[in-house]
Amino acid sequence: MYEMNFNQTGHIYFTGIGGISMSGLAQILLSKKFRISGSDTKESALTRELVSLGANINYEQIASNINNSIDVLVYTAAVKQDNPELVAAKELGIPTLTRAEFLGQIMKNYDISIGVSGTHGKTTTTSMISQILLQADTDPTILVGGIMKSINGNIRVGKSNLMITEACEYTNSFLSFFPTIGIILNVCADHMDFFNSLDEIRESFRKYSELLPENGLLVINGEIDNLSYFTDGLKCKVVTFGTDSKFDYSFTNLTYNHFACGEFDIVYDGNILEHIELKVPGLHNVLNAMAAVATCLEINLPVSSIKEGLALYTGTDRRFQYKGTINGATVIDDYAHHPDEISATLETTKTYPHNETWCVFQPHTYSRTKAFLEDFAKALSIADHIILAPIYAARETDTLGISSLNLLEELKKLGADAYHFDTFDEIEQFLLKNILNDDLLITMGAGDVVLIGENLISK
Numbered sequence: 001m002y003e004m005n006f007n008q009t010g011h012i013y014f015t016g017i018g019g020i021s022m023s024g025l026a027q028i029l030l031s032k033k034f035r036i037s038g039s040d041t042k043e044s045a046l047t048r049e050l051v052s053l054g055a056n057i058n059y060e061q062i063a064s065n066i067n068n069s070i071d072v073l074v075y076t077a078a079v080k081q082d083n084p085e086l087v088a089a090k091e092l093g094i095p096t097l098t099r100a101e102f103l104g105q106i107m108k109n110y111d112i113s114i115g116v117s118g119t120h121g122k123t124t125t126t127s128m129i130s131q132i133l134l135q136a137d138t139d140p141t142i143l144v145g146g147i148m149k150s151i152n153g154n155i156r157v158g159k160s161n162l163m164i165t166e167a168c169e170y171t172n173s174f175l176s177f178f179p180t181i182g183i184i185l186n187v188c189a190d191h192m193d194f195f196n197s198l199d200e201i202r203e204s205f206r207k208y209s210e211l212l213p214e215n216g217l218l219v220i221n222g223e224i225d226n227l228s229y230f231t232d233g234l235k236c237k238v239v240t241f242g243t244d245s246k247f248d249y250s251f252t253n254l255t256y257n258h259f260a261c262g263e264f265d266i267v268y269d270g271n272i273l274e275h276i277e278l279k280v281p282g283l284h285n286v287l288n289a290m291a292a293v294a295t296c297l298e299i300n301l302p303v304s305s306i307k308e309g310l311a312l313y314t315g316t317d318r319r320f321q322y323k324g325t326i327n328g329a330t331v332i333d334d335y336a337h338h339p340d341e342i343s344a345t346l347e348t349t350k351t352y353p354h355n356e357t358w359c360v361f362q363p364h365t366y367s368r369t370k371a372f373l374e375d376f377a378k379a380l381s382i383a384d385h386i387i388l389a390p391i392y393a394a395r396e397t398d399t400l401g402i403s404s405l406n407l408l409e410e411l412k413k414l415g416a417d418a419y420h421f422d423t424f425d426e427i428e429q430f431l432l433k434n435i436l437n438d439d440l441l442i443t444m445g446a447g448d449v450v451l452i453g454e455n456l457i458s459k
Contacts, residue, residue, distance in 0.1 A: 001105075002072045002097055002105070003105065004109060005109075009032065009034045009035070010035065011035040011036075011070050012026075012029055012037075012070075013039075013065075013085075013089075014037075014038030014039075014075075015039055015085045017055070018042070018057075019046075019076055019099075020046065023046040023155070024143050024154060025106065026038065028157050036055040036056070037065075038057055039059070040059060040061075041061070042059060043057075061083060061085050063084040066085050066088035067092075070089070070094050072094065073086065073089040073094055073095070073096045074102045075096065076099050077100075077173070098173070098176070103165065103176070103177065105178075107165070107178045108178045110141070110161050110180075112161060112162045112163070112180055113164075113179050113180050114129065114180075114181045114183065115167035115181070115182050115183065116183045117174055117182065117205065117208055118183070119169070119185075119188040120284070120338065120340055120344075121284065122166040123316055123319065123335075124315070124319055125183065125185060125288040125292055126142075127144055128292040128310060129164055131150060133164065134150060135305045135308050136296075136305035136309070138158075138301075139162075140158045140160060140162045140163060140164055141157055142155065142156040142158070143164070144164075146318065146319065147316055149314065150313075165177075169205065172204055174208050175207055179212060180212070180216045182208060182209060182217070182219070183218075183295060184218070184219070184224070185291055187225075188338070189371070191368075193396070202230075206230050213235070217238075218230075219291060219294045220240055220241075221240070221241060221291070222240030222244070222248075237298075239294055239298060241287070241290040241291055242290070243287070249268055249293060249294040249297070251264040251266060251267060251286065252265050252267050252272070259281060260350075260351040261279055261281050262276075263276065266290075266293055266303075273303055274307050276306075276310055277310075278313075279311065279312075279313060280314065282344055282345070282347070282348035284348075289310055292310065293306055318333055318450065320345060320348065321334070323443075324453075324457035325457070326432075326441070327437065328436070328437030328438060329435045329438065329440065329441050330438075330439075332441065332453075335444075336444050336445070337363075337364040338368070339372050339375035339376050342361070342376070342379040343378075345442070346380070346383055347382065353438075355440075356385065357440045358383065358441045359387070360441070360443045360449060361376075361445055362388075362390075362444070362449035363404055365393065365394050365395070366391055366393065366398065367396060367400060369391055369402050369407065373402075376407055376410070377411045377416070385418075385419075386411055387418070387419045387431070388407055388411075389445075389452075392445060392446070394446075404420055431452075
């Protein structure tokens with residue numbers, strides 16, 4: 001495998017350079033004075049930013065873009081093996097790396113590289129830790145999967161030897177990483193278009209924990225089933241966090257304010273260290289914050305920076321994000337697209353001031369909808385009213401004989417007040433006629449369902 005060396009700059013070519021993650025990697029290399037070029041199918045704000053920083057970008061992926069001046073070609077998972085640029089690179093003997101492999105090579109060049117993994121909560125926890133690192137003046141390099149307000153994007157190139165990134169289990173991509181600190185937030189069934197079972201997912205996370213060096217650190221949710229499976233035999237230090245005082249890091253005196261945001265005291269080794277006030281709602285975010293607390297205390301950051309950083313963190317885009325009002329109803333948007341995430345978000349609404357909850361849900365991928373059909377229905381039934389949009393296919397082309405109508409049927413079995421419409425326009429018209437003053441409208445899903453709330457607010 002190609003070995004990345006920051007001390008010897010070269011020419012890196014990115015096939016699919018306009019993606020949010022790939023553009024971030026390109027920015028890091030540009031800051032290190034590497035020559036960067038690449039291609040994408042269309043121009044965007046991200047590609048224009050890269051050009052302004054010195055990158056050369058093609059908007060046609062053809063073999064003639066590739067030549068022997070390139071030291072390594074990096075490509076995204078979406079790039080097929082018959083891509084002309086990838087084929088040309090292999091014919092010329094140019095090394096090729098996936099995005100995950102390349103990110104792993106970059107991580108090796110940092111003394112402290114933090115990889116935040118888990119089925120849920122990666123973006124939020126990465127952002128929380130990043131905010132603390134910024135507050136502590138550590139000058140970190142940050143790669144996060146959402147737009148973080150304090151850095152005006154998803155990427156920050158720092159000058160220190162500290163880096164933090166999300167570490168996703170899909171296609172086992174995080175097994176190409178080289179973290180010195182690994183965080184495991186939770187391990188649940190998901191991405192069943194790739195994994196065959198929950199046991200296979202657990203095995204992937206176990207392998208991730210085994211990547212940590214002897215002088216490394218694993219920060220893990222102590223409430224994960226059969227915790228010892230992930231921790232037994234590891235050479236690195238292991239610390240746990242959770243709701244129970246038996247864990248290394250826990251909390252006590254938890255209360256919620258009028259907007260469902262948690263306040264609590266950090267407990268370490270039986271002692272209360274500090275009172276924390278969050279600006280993001282729900283118990284799930286209390287646990288995300290505890291993962292951040294444990295990580296930052298373990299690298300000896302001041303508890304004052306942890307308190308201040310968490311107080312400054314107001315969330316990332318599409319995570320219980322306030323969008324505005326319509327007919328006196330509050331409009332929230334959330335990225336939740338797995339039953340556990342949906343349950344956590346809708347449970348949060350119970351402590352949020354409102355009358356009735358309207359949830360507009362857009363299922364994400366046919367395979368996930370089919371695998372968790374009954375679980376989706378149970379989670380969504382927490383809301384007072386549920387409106388289903390058609391399934392967002394994303395990377396999939398096979399419908400597997402499943403549609404949102406199957407989910408509607410499951411909801412009806414549970415006695416839920418549920419509806420289905422074929423278009424966003426029909427959903428918007430229905431909501432305009434039915435939501436009332438002081439109701440709470442949540443648009444939910446990983447697709448483009450956010451547009452429904454935005455369209456309503458603009459009317």
